[in-house]
Amino acid sequence: MAIARAPHAAGEAPRDAAPAAGLNSVHLTLEALEKRYGNLPPSVSALSLQLRQGELLGLLGPSGCGKTTTLRMISGLVPVTAGRILVAGRDVTALPPYRRDMGVVFQAYALFPHMTVAENVAFGLEMRKVSRTEAKERVMRALGMVRLEALADRKPRELSGGQQQRVALARALVIEPSILLLDEPLSNLDAKLRDEMRNEIRDIQQRLGITAVFVTHDQVEAMAICDRIGVMRAGRLEQIATPLEMYERPTTPFVADFVGRMNHLRGTRLEGGGVRVGEAVLATAGTSPAGEALLLMVRPHRIQMTPAATAQPEAAGRNVQPGTVRRVTFVGDALHYEVAMGAETMLVESSTVSGPQSFAVGDAVFLAWSPDDTLTFPAGTEA
Amino acid sequence: MSAALLTRPRADWRGGTVLMALLAPILLVNVLTFLAPVINLAMLSFRGSGPGGSIQEGLTTATWTSLLTDSFYWEILLGTVWTSLLITFLTLLCSYPVALWVSRLGARWRNLMMVVCISPLLVSAVVRTYGWMILLGDQGFVPGVIRAMGMTPPRLLFNETGVIIGLTEILMPYMILSLLAGFGKLDRTLEDAAGTLGARPFTVFRRIVLPLSLPGLLLGCLLTFVLAVSSFITPKLLGGGRVVLLATEIYDQAIVTLNWPLASALSILVLVVFGAALAVYGQLSKLVD
Ligand SMILES: Nc1ncnc2c1ncn2[C@@H]1O[C@H](COP(=O)(O)OP(=O)(O)OP(=O)(O)O)[C@@H](O)[C@H]1O
Ligand SMILES: [Mg+2]
Numbered sequence: 001m002a003i004a005r006a007p008h009a010a011g012e013a014p015r016d017a018a019p020a021a022g023l024n025s026v027h028l029t030l031e032a033l034e035k036r037y038g039n040l041p042p043s044v045s046a047l048s049l050q051l052r053q054g055e056l057l058g059l060l061g062p063s064g065c066g067k068t069t070t071l072r073m074i075s076g077l078v079p080v081t082a083g084r085i086l087v088a089g090r091d092v093t094a095l096p097p098y099r100r101d102m103g104v105v106f107q108a109y110a111l112f113p114h115m116t117v118a119e120n121v122a123f124g125l126e127m128r129k130v131s132r133t134e135a136k137e138r139v140m141r142a143l144g145m146v147r148l149e150a151l152a153d154r155k156p157r158e159l160s161g162g163q164q165q166r167v168a169l170a171r172a173l174v175i176e177p178s179i180l181l182l183d184e185p186l187s188n189l190d191a192k193l194r195d196e197m198r199n200e201i202r203d204i205q206q207r208l209g210i211t212a213v214f215v216t217h218d219q220v221e222a223m224a225i226c227d228r229i230g231v232m233r234a235g236r237l238e239q240i241a242t243p244l245e246m247y248e249r250p251t252t253p254f255v256a257d258f259v260g261r262m263n264h265l266r267g268t269r270l271e272g273g274g275v276r277v278g279e280a281v282l283a284t285a286g287t288s289p290a291g292e293a294l295l296l297m298v299r300p301h302r303i304q305m306t307p308a309a310t311a312q313p314e315a316a317g318r319n320v321q322p323g324t325v326r327r328v329t330f331v332g333d334a335l336h337y338e339v340a341m342g343a344e345t346m347l348v349e350s351s352t353v354s355g356p357q358s359f360a361v362g363d364a365v366f367l368a369w370s371p372d373d374t375l376t377f378p379a380g381t382e383a
Numbered sequence: 384m385s386a387a388l389l390t391r392p393r394a395d396w397r398g399g400t401v402l403m404a405l406l407a408p409i410l411l412v413n414v415l416t417f418l419a420p421v422i423n424l425a426m427l428s429f430r431g432s433g434p435g436g437s438i439q440e441g442l443t444t445a446t447w448t449s450l451l452t453d454s455f456y457w458e459i460l461l462g463t464v465w466t467s468l469l470i471t472f473l474t475l476l477c478s479y480p481v482a483l484w485v486s487r488l489g490a491r492w493r494n495l496m497m498v499v500c501i502s503p504l505l506v507s508a509v510v511r512t513y514g515w516m517i518l519l520g521d522q523g524f525v526p527g528v529i530r531a532m533g534m535t536p537p538r539l540l541f542n543e544t545g546v547i548i549g550l551t552e553i554l555m556p557y558m559i560l561s562l563l564a565g566f567g568k569l570d571r572t573l574e575d576a577a578g579t580l581g582a583r584p585f586t587v588f589r590r591i592v593l594p595l596s597l598p599g600l601l602l603g604c605l606l607t608f609v610l611a612v613s614s615f616i617t618p619k620l621l622g623g624g625r626v627v628l629l630a631t632e633i634y635d636q637a638i639v640t641l642n643w644p645l646a647s648a649l650s651i652l653v654l655v656v657f658g659a660a661l662a663v664y665g666q667l668s669k670l671v672d
Pocket of ligand 2: 069183
């Protein structure tokens with residue numbers, strides 16, 4: 001799976017994980033946030049992070065892990081049960097939502113049913129006492145951005161789900177808030193519109209230097225536009241890192257699985273440093289005490305597949321294992337192979353253009369991958 | 384799928400017949416218990432009334448002429464409409480906060496409070512009216528409290544004030560129920576959204592909550608107005624015979640004076656008032672939508 005990046009993302013401010021570079025640049029700080037509903041176990045707990053001015057954080061995680069709750073705490077819509085929220089060094093934990101200047105796109109849109117599309121978008125400007133003529137112009141610009149100028153006079157119930165979602169996006173963006181909170185703002189759009197909209201969001205966010213949190217279920221989307229990504233699990237922040245680091249060096253098997261596909265292998269560390277997996281001995285990048293039970297993970301597209309008929313590929317410290325193709329799935333831009341390797345089944349992904357040869361079910365093959373691409377975790381830490 | 388689509392019109396047609404069959408009993412009941420009596424009433428208003436409550440043969444417009452030319456009846460009509468509008472407004476004012484509060488409770492408390500709100504309906508209006516007579520009477524609780532605060536209490540019983548106080552309380556459950564039905568459309572996330580866009584609580588109420596609750600509010604007002612116009616026990620008891628409204632006058636003409644043609648004509652007048660109220664309601668609901 002290629003890490004698609006928006007073209008403009010390449011040459012911008014360094015995407016490193018250390019936000020504390022200068023104290024002035026820290027914009028949004030969450031300190032040990034916790035939210036409990038009633039006597040239930042906490043929906044969010046011990047959530048701490050810092051965002052720089054103009055940084056875009058992607059928030060990923062399975063359904064019910066507390067993403068929406070986190071956004072609601074930041075925007076002041078639910079009181080926190082513990083912890084602090086700071087904006088530009090000022091404690092806003094006790095401020096009501098209308099004094100926080102944060103734009104929110106709600107997961108369920110929350111459009112005002114008794115107002116037209118234009119009135120919905122204009123609402124925030126009206127509250128900010130923007131003059132009528134200026135408001136009108138900004139509303140039309142915002143609607144143009146989400147490609148909905150033509151529907152300005154409709155009521156929300158006369159729009160499709162995706163159109164409603166774009167109105168919600170325009171309504172939050174038009175006020176040019178200092179902090180933008182997006183709760184799955186693109187979930188109802190088709191693939192093409194989704195790409196366009198996410199780039200629009202990124203453009204505006206960069207142009208105005210808005211600090212933003214973007215909740216999504218789509219890790220590709222998150223990788224494409226976010227400066228950093230946080231993965232949540234059961235109310236806790238499991239890891240927060242740049243997209244590249246998150247993808248290449250996940251700190252837990254849960255994160256590794258969440259950002260892209262993974263092969264799982266179980267093995268035991270040997271004296272010499274290798275790991276025994278069934279009959280095979282594999283090389284890994286890291287070290288650990290001998291005898292430790294390990295979980296090995298390899299990304300499917302980092303595995304190279306060659307026909308067994310040709311010579312065994314150059315070893316050069318790489319892991320090379322024989323296997324047999326069991327299943328081939330064509331998914332458009334890639335081919336997915338299921339390959340039996342000893343007692344294990346490995347998923348291998350190859351781009352449809354790169355390899356001249358493709359393989360058929362029953363073909364004998366060699367699988368080869370680098371020790372650097374073999375992530376190791378202590379067994380028992382997986383999801 | 385396409386087959387189902389093709390047979391759709393026929394299914395609809397059959398649905399129409401089924402609908403008619405299901406509606407037939409209620410239509411029949413309505414014709415027998417509403418339309419027929421109303422026609423009968425209208426006919427009766429064109430008969431002459433004799434001494435001792437007798438009804439004369441032959442048709443005459445005498446009743447209607449005297450009704451429409453006598454300013455006494457016009458005053459009753461206007462007084463009734465005005466008093467009922469005032470009662471409707473006061474009922475709305477007292478019920479809206481209660482209904483809004485109840486609609487915001489958690490599911491368990493909401494159900495309990497709804498029962499509490501409509502529980503007065505379990506007690507007959509006559510009993511509740513007597514209750515008010517005890518509370519508002521010269522030696523009653525309310526004047527007592529006012530006296531205790533060192534003021535001279537105004538007369539609260541056997542005048543219009545008493546009628547308005549009593550009817551407002553008696554009609555509140557109907558208003559609360561209608562409002563609660565209308566609050567179903569309210570969605571807390573809409574208020575959240577308005578808040579994040581910078582709206583203060585009062586603005587949220589004025590721009591979001593109030594407009595969205597207008598349909599329920601209008602329905603409650605219609606219902607309360609109609610009930611206020613047609614109630615006669617409470618005005619009779621709390622008004623002590625000194626407050627004359629359309630409903631009490633109909634009662635007097637039908638039961639005391641035994642002038643049935645006049646009572647019928649006044650009843651038709653009440654129906655006209657209801658028709659006007661419905662028309663206004665229809666226009667306003669169209670505006671609200
Ligand atoms: N008002 C509430 N009362 C009680 N529990 C709640 C409430 N709101 C959320 N929760 C619980 O808190 C947890 C986190 O919910 P949240 O809505 O933040 O999840 P999420 O990560 O946004 O999920 P999704 O991806 O499905 O939107 C869930 O277990 C949910 O059941
Ligand atoms: Mg959510």
